Amino acid sequence: MANWQWFHRLGSPKWLHGTINRWLPWVLVSALVLLSIGVVWGLAFTPPDYKQGNSFRIIYIHVPTAVVALAGYYAMAIAGAVSIIWRMKVADMALRAIAPVGAAITLLGLFTGAVWGKPTWGAYWVWEDARLTSMLVLFFLYLGIMALHDAFQNRQGGSRAAAIIALVGTVNIPIIYKSVDWWSSLHQSASIKFTEESTIAAEMMYPLMVTIPGVYLLFAAAVMLQMRVQIAHSERHSRWLEKYAINRA
Amino acid sequence: MPDFTVSDSTIPDPTVLSRNTKLSDQYRPVFSIFYALLVRDFHVYFRHRGAWLNPLTFIFMVILLFTLGIGPNATTLTANAAGIIWVVALLGIMLSLDALFRADYDDGSLEQLLLSPEPLYLPVMAKVLAHWVVTGLPIVVASPLFSLMLGISGKAIPALALGLLLGSGVLSFLGAIAxxxxxSLRSGGxxxxxxxxxxxxxxxxxxxxxxQSAIEGWPLTATLSMLVALLIGxxxxxxxxxxxxxxxxxxx
Structure with a gap:
């Protein structure tokens, strides 16, 4: 029989607070180590691209942020589903914690994409590439959830509303992605050539295999920091948090 | 004083489901709520001319503004017409959505509806449907006029109307979620x-x-089936x- 104790423990803010405190240094340090290795490797020890020269090196930041931006939305939607099904307070906090971090990383993905676009396509923003447009829509989905959180005076109502809209977004995201893909393929002009990630050379690929988990861990660390703020806010009247704060002081 | 008590004949008691009670009788309350809500909402909407007139007026004005912004050149206008009409129709429906549940929320009838022991699926359908008939359908009916204003060719006018008929339903259903x-918020807009x-x-x-496909004479089935799929979903x-x-x- 499966042991569900870990799941029930997750429901306790006190246990989660302690666990985050124990894990956070490790997650943060390993994220920074992986990112430094990957970035130094990618910037200094990979050969330049035969067509793009050195400008392609931004993929070591751009691709991981784009991957994590989408994964973050799904993590948020799972938190929303848990909150709706089991009414777990901690899931609401996770939803609140992930939204701003996800929005920030999506913005970073958009920014690095635009910076990469200038030398490659000759323009910061190109509507012909479906991925840029989809990322922008994803950014707006994150902003909508943050706006919904802020609009409710009553935190519980805001959390439930955000959970519902996060789930609606989960159903919609594949449809949005596919439709934008379809739209851009219909309007594509032949003058622009896209670089395909799938045709990347192996030696350019290896640093990416280091920075992707690095950005995942960085994302996790940022969410943990946000979670700690959320727990402190919702448990501000509880005895254990007061004791913790006195011990820290 | 009208009699608000429900007579026993309208709601069958499930515990006394005898052999001569038809199964469909069990579902009758659900559908009667559906029809009652639909009729009630139509009454409410048709007594307020603004419910259907304001979105239409809004759409005409935005089309006017688009034309002023883009310029009177007929070829530029026609090239952008499909996009303009769709964006404007979308805005018109979206702006009218705040009123969908607000009056019912303010006077408490929404709470009564939620207290009902019957499933809420069909009542919610009735509310969205009634709202769509008042906001989406007039846009579909008026769309040939928009097409003429922006110079869409005659053969594409039925396609625009059909597309709006399917698409405005999707806009209403999705918008009703928001x-x-x-x-419950003061300003939802x-x-x-x-x-x-x-x-x-x-x-x-x-x-x-x-x-666009209708204007260019391309095959229509692919986009049409996508619109139908979106509506069903x-x-x-x-x-x-x-x-x-x-x-x-x-x-x-």
């Missing part, structure tokens, strides 16, 4: 836009593509989210 989530505009992306893509799934949103708005 309306149900924001009905801009928040509804923030929540729902990203979800409208597929509708605008396939809707305007459908018109949103009609089936959106009420679940709307019910969740309404419960959240009432319970807090």
């Amino acid at each position: 309306a149900s989530l924001t009905v 801009l928040l509804i836009a923030l929540l729902i505009l990203p979800m409208y992306v597929p509708v605008i893509i396939f809707g305007s593509q459908f018109v 949103s009609a089936v799934l959106a009420p679940l989210a709307i019910i969740g949103g309404l419960r959240m708005s009432i319970d807090g």
Whole structure:
């Protein structure tokens, strides 16, 4: 029989607070180590691209942020589903914690994409590439959830509303992605050539295999920091948090 | 004083389901709520001329503004007409959505509806349907006029109307989700836009593509089936989210 104790423990803010405190240094340090290795490797020890020269090196930041931006939305939607099904307070906090971090990383993905676009396509923003447009829509989905959180005076109502809209977004995201893909393929002009990630050379690929988990861990660390703020806010009247704060002081 | 008590004959007692009771009798209350709500909402909407007139007026004015912004050149206008009409129709429906549940929320009838022991799926359908008939359908009916204003060729006019007929239903169902989530807030308008505009992306893509295909004489089945699929998907799934949103708005 499966042991569900870990799941029930997750429901306790006190246990989660302690666990985050124990894990956070490790997650943060390993994220920074992986990112430094990957970035130094990618910037200094990979050969330049035969067509793009050195400008392609931004993929070591751009691709991981784009991957994590989408994964973050799904993590948020799972938190929303848990909150709706089991009414777990901690899931609401996770939803609140992930939204701003996800929005920030999506913005970073958009920014690095635009910076990469200038030398490659000759323009910061190109509507012909479906991925840029989809990322922008994803950014707006994150902003909508943050706006919904802020609009409710009553935190519980805001959390439930955000959970519902996060789930609606989960159903919609594949449809949005596919439709934008379809739209851009219909309007594509032949003058622009896209670089395909799938045709990347192996030696350019290896640093990416280091920075992707690095950005995942960085994302996790940022969410943990946000979670700690959320727990402190919702448990501000509880005895254990007061004791913790006195011990820290 | 009218008699509000429900006579025993309208609601069958499930415990005395005898052999001569038909199974369909059990479902009768659900459908009677559906029809009652539909008729009631039509009465309410038709007594307020603004309900259907204001979105239409808004759409005409925005088309006028677009034309002033782009310039009177007929070829530029026609090239952009499909996109303009779709964006404007989308805005008109979206702006009218804040009113979908608000009056019912303010006077308490929404709470009564949620207290009903019957499933909420069909009542929610009735509310969205009634709202669509008043806001979406007039846009579909008036769309030939928009086409003439912007110079869309005659053979594409039925395609635009058909696309709007299917697409405006999707817009109403998806928008009702945002309306149900924001009905307890004082000002829902801009928040509804923030929540729902990203979800409208597929509708605008396939809707305007459908018109464009009709103008260019390309095959229509692909985009048409996508629009039908979006309508079926949103009609089936959106009420679940709307019910969740309404419960959240009432319970807090």
